[in-house]
Amino acid sequence: MQLPARLTMREGRAASAALATGVAAAAGGERLVIDASALQELDTAALAVLLQARRDAQARGVEVVVEGAPPQLRRIAALYGVEALLGLAQPAST
Numbered sequence: 314m315q316l317p318a319r320l321t322m323r324e325g326r327a328a329s330a331a332l333a334t335g336v337a338a339a340a341g342g343e344r345l346v347i348d349a350s351a352l353q354e355l356d357t358a359a360l361a362v363l364l365q366a367r368r369d370a371q372a373r374g375v376e377v378v379v380e381g382a383p384p385q386l387r388r389i390a391a392l393y394g395v396e397a398l399l400g401l402a403q404p405a406s407t
Contacts, residue, residue: 315348316359325358332366341374350381360389363399 314335320328332347339345347366352359363379370377382390382401390396 318351319354320359321356322358329362336369339375344376347379348381349379352383
């Protein structure tokens with residue numbers, strides 16, 4: 314599933330509905346990949362949408378993976394302490 318280029322409070326409801334449809338179509342044990350690489354403009358609504366998708370997927374036994382997260386999404390997730398929940402934690406540097 315592809316996130317839109319803009320995901321703010323204005324687009325949150327539509328994005329949440331689209332992800333809910335994707336989660337509902339996934340069978341338990343499947344992996345749902347959410348491609349965030351198109352995100353250019355976002356606010357905390359993006360986190361809310363992704364966290365809701367994760368909760369919905371978890372209830373159905375579906376794994377959610379967020380790929381291509383832009384730096385701004387990673388920063389906001391880190392600020393709220395949810396980067397690990399969304400799989401956005403930066404790998405440890407060696």
